[in-house]
Amino acid sequence: MVANTVLSVMAYNYPAEKISVYLSDDGGSDLTFYALLEASRFSKQWLPFCNKFRVEPRSPEAYFRTASSQPLDLSHDHDHDQWTFTKKLYEDMKRRIEKTTKVGQISEAIRKEHKGFHEWDFVSSRRDHQTILQILIDGRDPKAVDIEGQPLPTLVYLAREKRPQYNHNFKAGALNSLIRVSSRISNAPVILNVDCDMYSNNSESVRDALCFFLDEERGHEVAFVQFPQAFENLTKNDIYSNSLRCIMEVELRGLDAHGGPCYIGTGCFHRRESLSGKKYKDANKALDWKGKNDKGKAEEISAEALEETSKFLASCTYEENTEWGKEMGLIYGCLVEDVLTGLVIQCRGWRSVYCCPERKAFLGAAPTTLLQTLVQHKRWAEGDLQILLSRYCPLTYGYQKIPIRLQLSYFLYLLWPLNCLPSLYYIIVPSLCLLKGISLFPQMSDIWVVPFFSVFFGNRAFSLGELLIYGGTCQEWLNDQRMWLFKRTTSFFFSLLDNILRLLGFTKLAFTITAKVVDDDVSERYEQELTEFGTDSPMFTILSTLAMLNAMGFIWGLKRSVLSEQSLFLNPFSLQAILCGLLVFINLPIYQATFLRKDKGRMPTSVTYRSIMFTIVACSIALY
Ligand SMILES: O=c1ccn([C@@H]2O[C@H](COP(=O)(O)OP(=O)(O)O[C@H]3O[C@H](CO)[C@@H](O)[C@H](O)[C@H]3O)[C@@H](O)[C@H]2O)c(=O)[nH]1
Numbered sequence: 001m002v003a004n005t006v007l008s009v010m011a012y013n014y015p016a017e018k019i020s021v022y023l024s025d026d027g028g029s030d031l032t033f034y035a036l037l038e039a040s041r042f043s044k045q046w047l048p049f050c051n052k053f054r055v056e057p058r059s060p061e062a063y064f065r066t067a068s069s070q071p072l073d074l075s076h077d078h079d080h081d082q083w084t085f086t087k088k089l090y091e092d093m094k095r096r097i098e099k100t101t102k103v104g105q106i107s108e109a110i111r112k113e114h115k116g117f118h119e120w121d122f123v124s125s126r127r128d129h130q131t132i133l134q135i136l137i138d139g140r141d142p143k144a145v146d147i148e149g150q151p152l153p154t155l156v157y158l159a160r161e162k163r164p165q166y167n168h169n170f171k172a173g174a175l176n177s178l179i180r181v182s183s184r185i186s187n188a189p190v191i192l193n194v195d196c197d198m199y200s201n202n203s204e205s206v207r208d209a210l211c212f213f214l215d216e217e218r219g220h221e222v223a224f225v226q227f228p229q230a231f232e233n234l235t236k237n238d239i240y241s242n243s244l245r246c247i248m249e250v251e252l253r254g255l256d257a258h259g260g261p262c263y264i265g266t267g268c269f270h271r272r273e274s275l276s277g278k279k280y281k282d283a284n285k286a287l288d289w290k291g292k293n294d295k296g297k298a299e300e301i302s303a304e305a306l307e308e309t310s311k312f313l314a315s316c317t318y319e320e321n322t323e324w325g326k327e328m329g330l331i332y333g334c335l336v337e338d339v340l341t342g343l344v345i346q347c348r349g350w351r352s353v354y355c356c357p358e359r360k361a362f363l364g365a366a367p368t369t370l371l372q373t374l375v376q377h378k379r380w381a382e383g384d385l386q387i388l389l390s391r392y393c394p395l396t397y398g399y400q401k402i403p404i405r406l407q408l409s410y411f412l413y414l415l416w417p418l419n420c421l422p423s424l425y426y427i428i429v430p431s432l433c434l435l436k437g438i439s440l441f442p443q444m445s446d447i448w449v450v451p452f453f454s455v456f457f458g459n460r461a462f463s464l465g466e467l468l469i470y471g472g473t474c475q476e477w478l479n480d481q482r483m484w485l486f487k488r489t490t491s492f493f494f495s496l497l498d499n500i501l502r503l504l505g506f507t508k509l510a511f512t513i514t515a516k517v518v519d520d521d522v523s524e525r526y527e528q529e530l531t532e533f534g535t536d537s538p539m540f541t542i543l544s545t546l547a548m549l550n551a552m553g554f555i556w557g558l559k560r561s562v563l564s565e566q567s568l569f570l571n572p573f574s575l576q577a578i579l580c581g582l583l584v585f586i587n588l589p590i591y592q593a594t595f596l597r598k599d600k601g602r603m604p605t606s607v608t609y610r611s612i613m614f615t616i617v618a619c620s621i622a623l624y
Pocket residue numbers: 024026169170171174194195196197264265266335336337338376379380511512513514515
């Protein structure tokens with residue numbers, strides 16, 4: 001995966017000598033280093049190949065998967081041979097990397113191939129090691145050329161120093177190390193940041209982004225150009241609502257109109273100055289692109305010397321008593337460091353741009369199980385609420401710095417966690433009250449039902465329309481509704497709890513990396529759009545308990561409204577029963593997973609027992 005990410009960005013349609021690619025390996029693994037070494041060798045074939053055949057996308061894996069047979073327009077036999085040869089080279093490389101990964105360690109023969117492997121003699125664990133900095137391709141070196149003699153981009157491997165006693169600040173810390181190290185080695189004025197689970201899908205993106213930065217009238221105001229996140233592993237009806245279709249297609253465009261999209265962590269081009277803490281006004285004077293572009297003082301010294309002298313920039317102690325993480329680079333202490341950093345940059349007077357070219361600029365891997373999605377959203381929601389409660393709250397921090405429209409737009413996300421409270425209320429209370437016989441809503445014949453209905457159905461119809469316009473399906477909309485429900489009762493609820501615990505001083509931040517590898521039978525169920533439970537998690541206990549509660553409420557509701565003498569319109573319980581009915585309908589996959597399914601992804605019996613117990617307790621309290 002990493003090799004493909006790297007190759008895809010090395011192969012941008014842009015002069016290679018102006019591109020430098022840095023890989024940050026927070027896992028500090030020699031296997032990753034090995035994969036990068038293989039990629040650096042293969043790039044000598046791959047880059048000219050991409051140019052010649054106008055390859056798209058430029059991740060070899062993705063390209064050869066879609067173009068598994070040769071393109072038809074190859075004119076010469078020679079071209080055919082080159083195409084087949086490159087494909088074979090790629091497959092050989094892939095096989096070697098997979099074999100080594102399976103064995104789990106680097107063989108002696110490979111270790112001899114590069115001096116960099118010796119660094120791992122001193123690595124005691126992935127949480128405790130020195131800085132490892134290796135320049136695999138030195139773009140300044142006249143010998144660093146591809147098979148056609150054209151220059152190659154610089155390629156650098158970095159595993160920053162890790163020590164157990166230091167706080168590493170997760171991704172933000174990794175990016176800040178990269179910013180410093182790259183400023184010594186290449187110091188390019190524009191930085192692209194891509195997650196390791198994505199690849200460039202469009203070789204023109206660099207040029208697209210530069211169009212905004214270099215715009216004669218307004219380019220100098222632009223701090224970052226954000227591309228939407230898109231995923232290649234979604235199912236037909238996007239069962240876990242991972243496409244974030246509405247956010248990417250509607251909301252971020254809206255933010256763009258209000259002063260600029262937020263920074264969403266990946267697929268984003270930054271102006272280096274905006275990341276180094278400069279205010280827009282100050283930076284403006286220093287905007288001398290040509291002068292910055294040459295490699296400056298690094299020109300004379302050798303790659304080894306450059307490695308040695310740049311290492312300290314990625315050490316644990318470098319940031320002590322500096323503004324890094326506070327005013328400079330990405331801001332620390334927040335689980336959505338990206339959104340926070342984007343907000344701070346905008347408040348310094350810069351603007352940002354949202355760029356959605358027809359051909360997707362980046363494609364990534366979305367979570368493939370329900371639990372992964374819920375955990376990911378818990379992390380996001382937790383970070384969002386953190387911003388809301390911190391001194392960076394857009395309303396106060398952004399006051400008179402960014403337009404009020406933009407301040408309010410941020411609340412769209414920052415209020416996610418608090419959303420769990422009304423949702424839980426509407427899920428729990430009406431059901432319990434049905435059991436007890438308390439009527440909450442007016443009768444259907446009452447005039448007050450009109451505003452209630454129009455808000456509820458108007459809102460749902462609107463979201464359905466939005467989704468359909470942007471290419472979704474009705475089933476996808478239904479899945480989306482279900483995921484909203486699930487996220488609100490679990491992810492958002494837990495993120496709220498965790499925030500409270502953190503404010504009370506009980507817990508520390510933990511970044512749970514979104515898992516990427518799953519078993520074959522799990523991915524098979526994902527393809528079939530079967531909701532995956534299968535593990536015993538408190539999140540599932542909540543979902544299952546609520547589903548049972550709603551079912552009880554619905555049964556009682558039917559009894560109270562249908563079996564009574566009053567007509568549906570006059571019965572005080574009918575609205576409550578309808579609400580429970582809707583919830584039961586949306587929860588159908590849960591009942592199915594609990595009572596009908598036999599596969600490994602069904603609801604674990606432990607969860608079922610526990611939730612039956614909770615439901616009985618809740619019902620008895622309500623009834624007596
Ligand atoms: O200690 C860490 C943790 C994460 N990462 C990197 O951060 C990226 C994102 O992590 P991932 O597990 O893929 O999380 P996602 O939930 O997919 O990330 C989304 O949400 C994050 C904010 O929580 C953003 O930073 C990401 O860009 C966005 O894709 C990956 O490239 C990781 O390698 C680190 O370098 N060091």
